[in-house]
Amino acid sequence: MGKITERLYNGIVKENPTFVQMLGMCPTLAVTTSAINGLGMGLTTTVILAMSNLMISLLRKFIPDKVRIPAFIVIIASFVTIVQFLLQAYIPSLNASLGLFIPLIVVNCIILGRAEAYASKNPVIPSIFDGIGMGLGFTVGLTTIGIIREILGAGSVFGYSFLDKLNNLIGNNAGDKVNDILSKQGIFKPIGIFVSAPGAFLVLAFIIAFINHRNIKKAKKNGEEAKVCKLADCASCQNVMCQGKERAEEE
């Protein structure tokens, strides 16, 4: 049981694919124009992740190392198509709103990444939960971004518009000059930039900045070194994945 909860915690919090690993940025930036789209995309990906992790873990001793990537792709692509059929048949509205992005789940790096990094090396049960954990982490990320973008950019939450209610609340019961100012305000109008592409980058950047800020604070409290780039201190940095290291050494 401990292994299962550890996998779930790892996927949702510790190595959250959106905010910590920064994987799957294409769907993250493109589909999160509303909370329901983010949620739908996240859950669809979760289902596919769990199924592909299960299948790949089952076949991990059968798939030769040299052809593992094409084998993974065949499995993932089939599951994506299966899920798309199911959505078309039973939840056509979600299929309509996610549209183009469902086939693109095939090339979502989280799925191939988990197959390569975890499912192909671990037993079946933990692999399934690794997939579910990562998928839920992705769902949390996408839904959070979607909620913020929808509130700011469209003035609604999960499609429920609060704009009229808000504007009615303020009302027009003031004197002459004040009324004149108020009438020019348009009270609260949705900030359109947040549902277009630049808004996705802004929201994602602010959320990641906030999370990093929290992590640094937490690490300081525990007396640990925070895992963030400190620039020009590559020698003592523990991040082996960083591309900047080589460049810094060259210079």
Next chain:
Amino acid sequence: MDNLNLKVSASPHVRSKDNTSDIMFDVVLALVPATAFGLYLHGWYAALLVAVCIGSCVGFEALYQACMHKKVTVGDFSAVVTGLLLAMNLPPEFPIWMAILGSAFAIIVVKQLFGGLGQNFMNPALGARCFLLIAFSRYMTAFVYDGVSTATPLAILKNGGSVNIKDMFLGYTAGTIGETSTVALLIGAVYLLIKRVISPKIPLIYIGTFAVCIAIYAVTKNYNVAEFVAAHICGGGLMLGAWFMATDYVTSPITSKGKVVYAVMLGLLTFVLRIFGGSAEGVSYAIIISNLFVPLIERVTVPKAFGEGADIDKKDKKKKEKNTDEIKNADTATEEKKAKEDKPKQKMNVKGIVKAIAAIFVITVIMGAALGAVYSITKKPIADAEEKAKQEAYAEVFPDAAQIETFTEDEINLSDVNKVMASRGYGDNTIDEISVVADADGMFTGFIILVTNHSGYGGDIQLAVGVSLDYSIKGIAFLTINETAGLGMEAQNKEFLDQFIGKQVLQYSYTKTGSTSDSEIDALSGATITTSAVVDAVNTALNFIGGIQ
């Protein structure tokens, strides 16, 4: 800060007594004439906007610096300049809370998050202006002059109207608070030149390049060259942008050659954006795009110190190249060696290859079988769901239909129909289905046409149009639409679709400046492409029906 290499030329360097606050104060003084004119023209609400922008810029700077435990540097007037420039770039009737939001974006996102004064990568006031332009395009382009909402001179010019150059020079036109009066802005510019706060290099080359481009364009289009050029130089934000924002120390190149490159780039971009862009304005985008290129421009235009680049240097370089060549050769040599070692192994692995192929084959077969099974199970529900969605849409577009009869492929050859439609200029659309509608008595009352437009912003848009016999539209419903939420998706709103309903029009067009007749549809704000696609699809349906009758 210590490790930044700020020296681009060889010593000795002159030490100036100027400091940030003196320079910024001079800029504020230079902006006074234009601001005063703007306030005289637009009244107390504009004054309130200016005050709010300056106050909130200074406030946000102090707040951010206090929160981050940094030294509070609002005394250097730079936030005042940002606030004043932002206010001058806003329309006179702009909502206050949006102005505060813009100030927050300018100071916090553009300036402070990138390191504060001297570190911002683009002009904060212009960054905020462009943010507001994308966020609230309707409010940012609503200009009021003399109590009447009008288009700016450049917008009038773009739509083929004529303008009064004298009024434009003096500033008696519609526009943002601080951009209208060329003469007031020039007074401020002369002050800055006398005080040597700015050099005339960037503004003059900028305006010069722009004027030359505009003149050439006017000649090719057979316009009145002198008038067209004068209107473009006096109009819009060019004067404000060229003298006060393109010359910003932080976001313009330090090197002398770099300034020339930067100014030419500004002129060309402004020309391209104004003439070929969607809006009549181009100065703010031109400046922030050029701002982003400044680090690159500086990198290639660093002046050479005396003696640099002589023969000695070249020899050194050659030596270095030779060295790297040798290293490369060594690398390839070891690689080849490795490859040779690997080869015999690979030969042995014929068995491995067969196994790999077999594995892939087995996996493909298993997954293919699973796919087939799911397909056969979901085939019927998918068709049902699609049919149901279509029926619902049809009922919606023709509410009083009792019978809907769809033509089969045998009765009407759709590919022939679409060929004819393409020849009539509706090649972007395909007609997917044609149905006739009858009422309860069996009387033929109209058509429902299912059309797909292929030039939506987010891919295909499929919609059903119900048309009665007198060509008036009964209803429109979308079957497929993947536009941007909050912008293009607003096409599904009742207010937008109601513009089509019940009118006897054979061809619709859309407008961004307010509909004046039945055949004009108000475009969705921020979603012209979607509007155009929907209007085109509706026109296709109408044109097709017009063709049969």
